[in-house]
Amino acid sequence: MSAASPVLVEETEDRVVLRLNRPEVRNAIDADTVAALHAVCALLEERPRVALLVGEGGNFAAGADIAQLRERRREDALRGINxxxxxxxxxxxMPVIGLLDGYALGGGAELAYACDFRIGTSAVRIGNPEPGLGILAAAGASWRLAELVGEPVAKEVLLAGRILSAEEALAVHLLTEVVEPDQLVAAGHRLADRIAKQAPLAVRLTKSVFHAPREAHPLIDDVAQAVLFETEDKQRRMTAFLERKSTKEKS
Structure with a gap:
């Protein structure tokens, strides 16, 4: 992707850094951003790696592009663009780590809710002001936020326009950590390093099992475990564990 792309992509062997790249409009999510994110998802589906998602210019994403949103009609809503x-x-x-600075509002907040982890700075402001614009948060917040923070806080955000500060978001576990702005990406890489130490297929299957519907358990757990029991990675890691344990007991 070119430097003018709405999403910049930096690839390494075990992770991909994605940068929302519309700082002049606080990274508002427009149709081009959506298309770029679809392209990135295709890349990560073909070659699974941890993703770090950050916004350029001191903001994560200040929402959907209101100019485009104002022109959307019933058919656009039913397409489920965002x-x-x-x-x-x-x-x-594989897991997605959202790195939040400044505004994460509206569609930007909903993109953050879709991440597996969220790390923020003290400048973060998270919320869903959609009802103030005559619409609802229809891209996941209306149900995903309650799963993340509980019904009372979610209703304050969704129905009463509450904007969460970094400290408030940390207190309700919407953020896992708050760091200084110049440490945000480094904090994301530290978390990615911890994930990268795990067996990649075990992480993938654990994420799939975690999000499976209740009625799929315990069968899906057993099938995933059956796959992992046959891998060379499992044999190697367990053998190394037993050898380390044996060495410690002899010393």
Whole structure:
């Protein structure tokens, strides 16, 4: 992707850094951003890796592009333009780490909710002001936020326009950590390093099992475990564990 792309992509062997790249409009999510995110998802579905998602210019994403949103009609809503891409982000094979600074509002907040982890700075402001614009948060917030923070807080955000500060978001576990702005990406990489130490297929299958519907358990757990029991990675890691344990007992 070119430097003018709405999403910049930096690839390494075990992770991909994605940068929302419309700082002049606080990274508002427009149709081009949605298309770029679909392209990135295709990349990560073909070759699964941890993804770090950050906004350029001191903001994560200040919402959907209101100029475009104002012109959308019934058929556009039924297409699920934003909800489909955020759901695709949520379903990526490996974890996604949202790195939030400044505004994460409206569609930007819903993109953050779709991440598996969220790390923020003290400047973060998270919320869903959609009802103030005559619409609802229809790209995941209306149900995903309650799963993340509980019904009372979710209703304050969705129905009463409450904007969460970094401290408030940390207190309700919407953020896992709050760091200084110049440490945000480094904090994301530290978390990615911890994930990268795990067996990649075990992480993938654990994420899939975690998000499976209740009625799929325990069968899906048993099938996933059956797959992992046959891998060379499991044999190697367990053998190394037993050898380390034996060495410690002899010393």
């Amino acid at each position: 909800s489909s891409i955020f759901d695709r982000v949520r379903r990526l094979p």
